Amino acid sequence: MTLDAETMRVGNVPSPAAEKDVARNIVVPRRHPGRWLAVVFIAIIGLQAAHAVAVNPNFHWDVFLKYLFWPQVIRGVGWTLLLTVIAMAVAIFVAGLLVIMRDGENPVLKWLAYSWIWFFRGTPVYTQLLFWGLFAVLFPTLSLSIPFGPEITSIETRYLVTPAAAAILGLGFNESAYLTEIFRAGFSSIDRGQAEAAQALGMRPAKIWWRILMPQAMRVIIPPTGNETIGMLKMTSLVLAVPFTLDLTFATNAISNRLYLPIPLLMVAGTWYLAITSLLMIGQHYLECHFGKGVSPHATRVE
Template identity: 80%
Template structure:
């Protein structure tokens, strides 16, 4: 209750005033019964699916556990990781060079870069791997000669282009064409005025790329490149075309052909691919967070 002050000749007399009754608005959170219903239905389906798989004798879980960490499978996992890392490194280096070449004023170099992307994006990766597998048959010898003159040195191709090198070149060159477009999109997302301002300050071209363009472009480049790395991991299963006989897919196929049980060995391969993919996704998350400092990457949520 508030007090009003009335002034009279005898002095100041406080007069009570009635306070208007104000009802406060209480905010009630919006209820989402549909979400809980969907969660309940999905939980029931998931439990039924897990039960159906776990008690099904056709999956041969004892065979799955026997070969999950067998030496042959673990060695295949190691070779698959090595192929993924080395081929992805080759692809990143080649793609970076192609992006720089396509930004030059030399029309010949630009034409070579465009032809590279056109060819490797336009032909299937399995066909490219077959070509690299037959490279030693198509070119039995690699030689260095004087033009229209004698041969200086010659070596058999099979000692240079081994199955491992053929797999790395086939995967790396194919992936470089896709990464070139990803890198180009990342650099094109940056305002060209920044590069022009750096040139006006006297910065060298290489320093502009490394200190100004690259850090900003990485925010756009990292997510699709992470997806390409995961795709490269699974693409290593195609190196059977070379043939490369040390990867995970070949190891599990060899065991399944020997014991005539393909399903448990397919699950072994799927488990390892899923585990490696999960690690790659964690690494991608931290890279995105590192290069996205100071920039909000979360879209607005609509209730």
Template identity: 75%
Template sequence: MTLSAKSVETGIAPVLIENSPVARNVVIPRRHPGRFLAVVILGIVVLQVLQAVVANPNFHWDIYLTYLFAPQVIRGVGWTLLLTVVAMSVAITVAGLLVILRDRDNPVLRGLAYAWVWFFRGTPIYTQLLFWGLFAVLFPTLSLTIPFGPQIITVETKYILTPALAAILGLGFNESAYLTEIFRAGFNSIDRGQAEAAQALGMGQSKIWWRILMPQAMRVIIPPTGNEAIGMLKMTSLVLAIPFTLDLTFATNAISNRLYQPIPLLMVAGTWYLAITSVLMVGQYYLERYFGKGVSVHPARAE
């Protein structure tokens, strides 16, 4: 049996079934030799890079393995995670309040929310952390006074604003400005008619937020918020400006300054940051899948 020119071009060959006058078409998969060639080339390049890195004595792999799970490094990992979680919690709380203020009819509250976003988004995070670290120098004491009267209570600032609290407030307030815009975009993506319909049914404002608006907005909010959480993790390395001396970056820098070997300790810090980021990405994936139930459809299933 010979194939027609059209069959050769389309990759569909007619096959005659025994004892059947009907011819069925069998789809012949298209070959992709370029993909195989690209995989081979990529594999060769990866092996070459790995060989160059692993066999290079300048990386000092013995020092890397020695301090990868050192107690000082593990303590720095713990403090970095704590800073990330608490600062993100502060940022999410403040951003939620700012979104509510921007939705109010009161121009003073709206102006306050705009000013907050304008200031913390418009100035560098490192500069903000420097001012938080110098806050006790600029304001040595905090006092509660009666206007044009005597002081009621006075306390030294260094006993209230500790380096840990300064790091949390500096990171959280800066991040809240970005999360405010993310949250606002998420809620603006919802049709206003849904809230009006819920009000017509007699639902309260709080119930409308939690039962109608929030689940739909989370589909838009979760992906960029996950990226911001990963950015917050790496931004904790800047708390040296306060200075906060318990995070992962400070711990590895202290060891490298003692050993005069910065490369292996940089790889130790990078390994831990990469590992934590990978866990956060997995969590973000499951959150997106949870809040995207009934909306996202797999392309193969859609066919």
């Protein structure tokens, strides 16, 4: 654009005509009326749905509020959390061993790891829990003896494989097969040259794993492991197959069967599961932020 003498700057101070010309070229943000219409439409539908649920007497909100913090329900929440934490600890420990076995050079251990993953991924978790619940029936006693010789000691299985132990083993072993593949994918995503460079610098293998490989692998491992933890939390509702009768689902079902009101007690269980899941998601977010330091997910790649 060409400016005449009246619109030329005088020294460092623009003339009024130049200021008017610059103001005329201010960029106005683009309007998006469709977005606001969608927000209004969704808000109307959401308010109508919330009002319909709130005033519907079939939900029995008084029963819901009464049993939300009922002692039996709170105890069920505690047992559900305990099962989730211990079963995930067992699964992580077993998965770590399976990764080492699968990537090792021993063909027997490698075949054993493949067989474990094949079996526990290929059979339903409910079937596995039923098996662990019937373990004491299948093997009434567990004994230690010399091969083809006398028995050294024995114990009744029902004292060793209790319902709680059966639930933990069933959930943990099943989950370990999935975590093995997650861990293997995380470690496979790291360039092997980094470990070779660390070895060239004289670092010990344990330090290489802890300081170089593990932090990078955790960026890949944490998101799917967080999903598996949330799935494990909800999978505890199947431990009735053991039978384990102290979890949250069994507690709310027992109350609903006594009151003949399943809907409010289902909402009680759903509310607690949703609350615990929300806390787990917050923890997962902070773990991802911790191990993702220095890596921006919104970084622009420069060609």
